[in-house]
Amino acid sequence: MYRYDEFDHAFVAERVAEFRDQAERRLAGELTEDQFKPLRLMNGVYLQLHAYMLRIAIPYGTLSSKQLRMLAHIARTYDKGYGHFTTRQNIQFNWPALKDIPVILEELASVEMHAIQTSGNCIRNVTADHFAGAAVDETADPRPYAEILRQWSSVHPEFSYLPRKFKIAVTGAEHDRAAIQTHDIGLHVKKDGDGKLGFAVYVGGGQGRTPMVAKRIRDFLPEEDLLTYTTAIMRVYNLHGRRDNKYKARIKILVHETGTEELTRQVEAEFAALKLSGEELKLPDADIRAIENYFAPPALAERAEGWASVVAERKADAGFDAWLRRNVHEHRHPDYASVTISLKGIGEVPGDATDAQMNAIADLAERFAFDEIRVSHEQNLILPHVARADLKAVYDALVAIGLHTPNAGLVTDIIACPGLDYCALANARSISVAQEISTRFGAQERQEEIGDLKIKISGCINACGHHHVGHIGILGVEKKGTELYQITLGGSADENTSIGQIVGRGFTAEEITDAIETVVETYLANRADKTEDFLAAYRRLGAAPFKEALYGTEARAA
Amino acid sequence: MKILTANRLMDGEAVWLAADHSWAETIAHADVATNADAEARMEAIGAQGIAANLVVDVNFVDVELIDGKAVPIRLRERIRAAGPTIRRDLGKQAAHGAESAA
Numbered sequence: 001m002y003r004y005d006e007f008d009h010a011f012v013a014e015r016v017a018e019f020r021d022q023a024e025r026r027l028a029g030e031l032t033e034d035q036f037k038p039l040r041l042m043n044g045v046y047l048q049l050h051a052y053m054l055r056i057a058i059p060y061g062t063l064s065s066k067q068l069r070m071l072a073h074i075a076r077t078y079d080k081g082y083g084h085f086t087t088r089q090n091i092q093f094n095w096p097a098l099k100d101i102p103v104i105l106e107e108l109a110s111v112e113m114h115a116i117q118t119s120g121n122c123i124r125n126v127t128a129d130h131f132a133g134a135a136v137d138e139t140a141d142p143r144p145y146a147e148i149l150r151q152w153s154s155v156h157p158e159f160s161y162l163p164r165k166f167k168i169a170v171t172g173a174e175h176d177r178a179a180i181q182t183h184d185i186g187l188h189v190k191k192d193g194d195g196k197l198g199f200a201v202y203v204g205g206g207q208g209r210t211p212m213v214a215k216r217i218r219d220f221l222p223e224e225d226l227l228t229y230t231t232a233i234m235r236v237y238n239l240h241g242r243r244d245n246k247y248k249a250r251i252k253i254l255v256h257e258t259g260t261e262e263l264t265r266q267v268e269a270e271f272a273a274l275k276l277s278g279e280e281l282k283l284p285d286a287d288i289r290a291i292e293n294y295f296a297p298p299a300l301a302e303r304a305e306g307w308a309s310v311v312a313e314r315k316a317d318a319g320f321d322a323w324l325r326r327n328v329h330e331h332r333h334p335d336y337a338s339v340t341i342s343l344k345g346i347g348e349v350p351g352d353a354t355d356a357q358m359n360a361i362a363d364l365a366e367r368f369a370f371d372e373i374r375v376s377h378e379q380n381l382i383l384p385h386v387a388r389a390d391l392k393a394v395y396d397a398l399v400a401i402g403l404h405t406p407n408a409g410l411v412t413d414i415i416a417c418p419g420l421d422y423c424a425l426a427n428a429r430s431i432s433v434a435q436e437i438s439t440r441f442g443a444q445e446r447q448e449e450i451g452d453l454k455i456k457i458s459g460c461i462n463a464c465g466h467h468h469v470g471h472i473g474i475l476g477v478e479k480k481g482t483e484l485y486q487i488t489l490g491g492s493a494d495e496n497t498s499i500g501q502i503v504g505r506g507f508t509a510e511e512i513t514d515a516i517e518t519v520v521e522t523y524l525a526n527r528a529d530k531t532e533d534f535l536a537a538y539r540r541l542g543a544a545p546f547k548e549a550l551y552g553t554e555a556r557a558a
Numbered sequence: 559m560k561i562l563t564a565n566r567l568m569d570g571e572a573v574w575l576a577a578d579h580s581w582a583e584t585i586a587h588a589d590v591a592t593n594a595d596a597e598a599r600m601e602a603i604g605a606q607g608i609a610a611n612l613v614v615d616v617n618f619v620d621v622e623l624i625d626g627k628a629v630p631i632r633l634r635e636r637i638r639a640a641g642p643t644i645r646r647d648l649g650k651q652a653a654h655g656a657e658s659a660a
Contacts, residue, residue: 026567026611027567027568027611028611029610029611033567033608033614033615047565047570047614047615048570049572049634049637049638050570050571050572050638050641050642050649051565051569051570051571051572052569052570080648095648096570097568097569097570098567098568098569098570099568099569349644349645420633420634420637421637421642421643421644421645422642426634427634429637429643429644431642431644432643432644435644478632478633478634481631481632481633482633483633
């Protein structure tokens with residue numbers, strides 16, 4: 001893991017002191033709310049429906065046990081005993097008092113964490129594949145590049161007041177688990193023909209009210225040019241991105257309105273100019289390797305005994321067997337695996353974890369997973385390196401804290417934004433819908449019969465619940481004072497990213513679970529065979545059979 | 559009919575303007591404006607609350623009277639008055655019981 005150096009410690013400490021002063025002046029009436037609001041937002045402090053909300057950055061979703069214990073401590077001491085892991089690999093606390101936030105930030109700084117740039121029109125937390133450094137299909141660990149981008153973008157004087165917020169995601173694998181094509185910049189770490197590392201560069205992806213799939217503007221960018229090229233993109237966006245209309249201010253709109261070819265030309269011209277001007281930020285190889293060293297894989301001893309022990313253990317425990325099938329993933333070392341700790345218990349709130357659960361997971365990571373935890377953008381936690389021989393012990397410990405649900409990637413592994421239960425922007429509830437769908441499909445046998453299926457739910461068009469890229473997406477809107485839910489089908493956020501299509505009129509809160517069941521049953525009735533998953537079947541069949549099943553004669557008339 | 563709501567500066571707690579000009583923690587104590595004069599009066603008190611750094615984000619909420627109680631028309635405000643529908647153990651519904659019902 002990355003460790004703060006003296007500069008990092010000093011920088012974060014200064015920011016904590018600065019915010020403490022700002023908060024004290026606000027509470028003393030020396031600052032008005034208009035003056036204070038942009039300052040608190042720069043430190044991740046929002047005002048939501050019931051209280052303030054503090055969003056804490058978890059760079060590229062990587063946490064140590066010590067850091068997770070600190071989050072548990074904050075949940076217990078300053079909040080209401082739980083935290084909410086988000087689709088941007090961050091954590092949010094829903095109930096902190098403003099007067100306590102400076103002290104929370106001080107405690108966070110003690111474990112090398114902060115809330116800087118988790119809001120505002122700046123470069124936000126850089127996200128990455130949650131299996132980084134462990135995945136068998138990985139070309140290179142994406143986190144060193146995410147860390148380089150984090151350091152470069154932190155309070156970057158030129159890019160702290162962009163037209164709108166800016167999100168960067170990095171994957172190091174062919175199979176994209178970081179949803180890079182739905183980000184403002186997506187980076188795919190790859191090698192060229194000579195085996196040199198670099199990136200395919202995607203620009204202009206995003207969700208919200210105008211969903212767009214990012215365009216690839218560079219097939220291969222040499223590793224050393226990462227910051228120069230990113231600077232070129234940011235400069236083009238900062239200069240030409242719209243500031244007159246916040247709904248048209250993201251770079252996706254600039255890419256769309258300018259055209260990919262012309263935008264690429266502008267970026268390449270800026271890139272060339274930077275290289276000539278002496279402003280080039282060429283990354284020295286030694287610096288890259290130094291950052292890389294922070295992310296060196298743990299020393300994984302041979303643990304071949306796990307192959308035999310797991311066979312015996314899964315025979316004796318059906319729950320463990322199901323968990324192995326769904327929540328355990330291949331690791332680059334054959335004696336090890338990566339584990340998904342599902343924060344999607346049947347009928348539970350997606351992404352929530354109690355302080356006790358966080359502490360227990362921190363203990364598990366320390367004991368069995370080299371002190372490392374990841375947050376996935378799918379709102380689960382990951383233990384990236386677990387010996388197969390230890391899987392049963394990890395499973396048993398998860399059973400004890402109720403986090404053993406074997407549903408990773410299944411119909412109940414639902415992404416949901418906080419929705420109208422917490423969020424000041426939301427128009428409809430999303431968590432309650434997720435809970436009802438989860439309960440409806442909760443039977444393990446039925447879930448596994450349905451197979452891989454990603455349901456994603458947003459409570460407003462800002463799409464924090466990623467509904468546009470759900471195989472089944474659900475968007476909550478407010479119509480005539482009541483909640484109404486639109487269904488989209490066929491979305492995906494992997495290497496074949498697609499935006500889901502609205503299937504027809506919306507459904508009430510009372511109807512939506514039945515409607516989702518109709519969609520799922522239609523898939524089961526029409527799939528070629530069990531190996532054709534929902535998305536593949538939808539792409540083959542199109543929307544027609546689903547519309548027919550949902551709307552019947554109404555669909556035919558349309 | 560309208561009531562005036564805000565969030566308390568210190569802790570962000572949702573509050574409502576009461577008839578005695580205090581900021582009540584439950585909607586049951588909200589003063590109801592039934593005409594423009596009352597709204598103007600309440601708006602002025604809200605502005606005083608902002609100036610005194612007691613509250614932020616002051617807004618009127620449309621309500622209807624049901625069994626003599628002011629009930630917000632929008633679900634958003636009903637949830638705000640009670641707490642998360644998915645965690646009945648949290649928010650005003652947990653702290654104040656029936657007084658938080660909207």
